[in-house]
Amino acid sequence: MKNQKNHVLRVMHINDTHSYFDESVIALHSDVGEKYYIKCGGFARISHQVSLLTEEAKAKGGNTVFFHAGDCFQGTLYFSLYKGKANADLLNQLPLDGMVLGNHEFDLGNELVSDFIANTHFPILMGNWDLSQEDQTKGHQLKQQERILDFNPTLGIANYLIKKVGNLDVAVFGLTIDKMDVLASPDPDTPFMNAIKTAQNTVDYLAVQGITNVIIVSHLGYEGDKQLAKAVNGIDLIIGGHSHVLQGDFSNVGLEARDNYGELVNDTHIVQAGCHALALGYCDLKYSEDGELLSFNGRNILLLDKMAYKDKACTQKMDEPHLLKTLALINSFELAEVCEKDLKIEALLIEKYRGEVDRLSQKVxxxxxxxxxxxxxxxxxxxxxxxxxxxxxxxxxxxxxxxxxxxxxxxxxxxxxxxxxxxxxxxxxxxxxxxxxxxxxxxxxxxxxxxxxxxxxxxxxxxxxxxxxxxxxxxxxxxxxxxxxxxxxxxxxxxxxxxxxxxxxxxxxxxxxxxxxxxxxxxxxxxxxxxxxxxxxxxxxxxxxxxxxxxxxxxxxxxxxxxxxxxxxxxxxxxxxxx
CATH class of the missing domain: 3.90.780.10 (5'-Nucleotidase, C-terminal domain)
Structure with missing residues (x-):
């Protein structure tokens, strides 16, 4: 019998970054319960970690993709001051293969969304967003923007992209909250279709095309993702957002333990990576040549600085013995990594945005x-x-x-x-x-x-x-x-x-x-x-x-x-x- 060759797709993901481009300070606990503070996350660390994971996967002959599961708007002074411009600039620095829009992208209506999309370089995965009846007299057209993979009203399905994994075609499409008008302020001429029905129609259509491997990038919320997985068969992976769920047992460092990473519902793995750019999630999907998902393996990683502090303001460094013990604890914890920063992103923040943010951060x-x-x-x-x-x-x-x-x-x-x-x-x-x-x-x-x-x-x-x-x-x-x-x-x-x-x-x-x-x-x-x-x-x-x-x-x-x-x-x- 001929040996089949297995194919691996490494999927990296973030969600609900809410304009947290800089690192944040979080409180962790040592193995004896002692609290300490450490700088964590930020776009520069995410970018660096993505590059490491990409190199590692490619060295093993695998393919990689990277997605954002929505809600990049709002949250910090970067948005208050610069709206979607800073988000477009910073997200363009990440090697994203696509992003679904969350409810906060629509807080201020479609015009800001249109400007944001026009200034980004990656696909916008909005498979249940119907742009077909958009008012053509408006000055901010969305329908004409080719990178939006929106709802196809003729077929009743989500427009999708295809990612190659060896000889396999893996279809990827996005779904966002279908009751968007309840949570945000989208224009009424661009409605949102039922997410589960759109997913079912799309999966059925893909099967007719001979495509049986499906990934959905979702901003439906954790419970919404579970409902979707229960309702629709044939989804390999749902990459979620909206609920800020950091999957994994982080109790070793004093954080909450949640569901396992890649929670399995109806043969569908569901992943979500917390919020505020603190963590990066990634998983390896191993497929057989005929498209069977043989294994799933992955985790969320807290992206940490190499220095720990006694105070939240990060002015009192830990003494050397305690610091070495703390770093040893972090290094032994598989859900955290001491991570360098991408200097290109740091330079962009310094050159264009951080000065005014720092000035206002000091204004009492x-x-x-x-x-x-x-x-x-x-x-x-x-x-x-x-x-x-x-x-x-x-x-x-x-x-x-x-x-x-x-x-x-x-x-x-x-x-x-x-x-x-x-x-x-x-x-x-x-x-x-x-x-x-x-x-x-x-x-x-x-x-x-x-x-x-x-x-x-x-x-x-x-x-x-x-x-x-x-x-x-x-x-x-x-x-x-x-x-x-x-x-x-x-x-x-x-x-x-x-x-x-x-x-x-x-x-x-x-x-x-x-x-x-x-x-x-x-x-x-x-x-x-x-x-x-x-x-x-x-x-x-x-x-x-x-x-x-x-x-x-x-x-x-x-x-x-x-x-x-x-x-x-x-x-x-x-x-x-x-x-």
């Missing part, structure tokens, strides 16, 4: 009197310490612009982190707490719709009677107070609802009274339970001030922050009271 705008944490949904430990200040800053700025503004409301997911005690810098606000470059808007609305929006947002955040989209919809408010009783029937869960008047104090909010308020351009679109806001009285005014602008302006007047006392939360079984 306020002071934290104590640590301020952020939890989205209040619980028995309390509420978010930082979200009430954020929403108060929205009210302050909006009231400066229009003195009719009476309240502010913001979803908890729009706040991304807390603040540590000490100086607050510009980059702490615009790069960490409020990195999403989304403006506030001013609008007017009747009290009954406002009440319904708050109830809907909490229902969505807590899955109360509905399948919600996540805890990020939970509403924080300024100049209002309410009581939400979870056990009551839908539509009757807001049992107390009042607004503060400067002259008379607290007064009930009346159903037919019109009130002026402010929220973000994201929330006002009615997403994630806020649909009643679509009943606003008139067209809202979109200001020129982003969320971060509002908070930074607020700190210029009130620079010292402590835990809020004017907005208290109490937790009861089946009842949350916000005052």
């Amino acid at each position: 705008v306020g002071h934290c009197m104590e640590d301020l944490s952020h939890r989205r949904i209040p619980d028995d430990k309390g509420q978010s310490d930082i979200a009430p200040w954020v929403v108060e800053s929205f009210y302050s700025k909006a009231h400066q612009l229009d003195n009719r503004v009476q309240f502010a409301m913001h979803n908890a997911g729009g706040v991304r982190s807390g603040l540590n005690q000490g100086d607050i810098t510009y980059s702490d606000i615009a790069g960490k707490v409020l990195p999403f470059a989304i403006p506030i808007v001013i609008y007017s609305i009747k009290g009954r719709h406002l009440k319904a929006a708050i109830e809907g947002a909490i229902d969505n955040a807590t899955d109360n009677g509905i399948i919600g989209s996540g805890s990020g919809s939970f509403p924080y408010v300024s100049q209002m107070r309410y009581c939400y009783e979870a056990s009551k029937p839908s539509g009757q869960r807001i049992t107390e609802f009042s607004i503060y008047h400067q002259d008379i104090g607290w007064a009930p909010i009346l159903d037919e009274q019109v009130y002026f308020g402010t929220s973000t351009a994201y929330t006002i679109k009615g997403k994630e339970g806020y649909a009643p806001l679509l009943n606003k009285e008139r067209e809202c005014v979109t200001t020129t001030f982003s969320m971060a602008d509002c908070f930074i302006d607020y700190l210029s007047h009130y620079p010292n922050l402590a835990k809020p006392t004017a907005c208290l939360n109490q937790y009861h079984k089946n009842k949350r009271v916000l005052v």
Whole structure:
């Protein structure tokens, strides 16, 4: 019997990089539980590690591919300052074979997406994005951009690319969140088709063409990827994003242990590599000549610096004995690598972008009197310490612009982190707490719709009677107070609802009274339970001030922050009271 030759495809992947081009500082633990800090990740380290893995695979006669599973926008000052331009520049430095777009790429509409794609050099894998009916009068055309592998409405399938592995054809296509209009702000003339149905149609079509090896680059989220794998047979590998899942057991260095890398569902391996460019994932797929997937082997790798520190600011180096012991621990841990940087990427960052980011990182705008944490949904430990200040800053700025503004409301997911005690810098606000470059808007609305929006947002955040989209919809408010009783029937869960008047104090909010308020351009679109806001009285005014602008302006007047006392939360079984 003739011996068959096996073929190996090495697949490298990243996801949810969120403009984290520079290294980050993470806290790890030694084998005796001692905490230390180390610089990790960044595009320069990813590039270097990709080159090493590529050389290693090619030396063994294998092929390589490298994909990004979406959400490169938002997250740091690099995006706040440079939008998609910096992302295009930096991603072009990586040898990407393709990228699917995530929901955050669409936060500010299609125009920014179009500019980003026009400036990138790699395929955009968007197999369930239908561009066929795009408005031809718009100035930012997507349909004409040849590198977009979008939805084929004639065949009902994803356009795909083919990667050769020996004599095999491996098809690759991308799928993103099909309910994109719920999470982001895509233009309505470019809808997103059902992801599972598109995948099934595409796999069936490929089989007719004699192609039975399929890789999907997905921004559906970890659970969405599992559902896809269960629903559609014949997928070798799903490269995922959106959920920030770092697969693998990192407990040896004090990080969370998650599912195994390459979680197997219905003969489909699912991989995901965390977030923020901290890690690189890679796997080797070994195929027989007739296309049978013989083996899967891979891991996520934390990309670490060669120096460890005693403090998060990385100013106190470990002494030599402790450093040597720590590095020995890291070197013995197969899910971490001490990694050099690609000097070309470092030079690009220094030459074009890092100077302004560094300047703003040192610009002090306020002071934290104590640590301020952020939890989205209040619980028995309390509420978010930082979200009430954020929403108060929205009210302050909006009231400066229009003195009719009476309240502010913001979803908890729009706040991304807390603040540590000490100086607050510009980059702490615009790069960490409020990195999403989304403006506030001013609008007017009747009290009954406002009440319904708050109830809907909490229902969505807590899955109360509905399948919600996540805890990020939970509403924080300024100049209002309410009581939400979870056990009551839908539509009757807001049992107390009042607004503060400067002259008379607290007064009930009346159903037919019109009130002026402010929220973000994201929330006002009615997403994630806020649909009643679509009943606003008139067209809202979109200001020129982003969320971060509002908070930074607020700190210029009130620079010292402590835990809020004017907005208290109490937790009861089946009842949350916000005052």
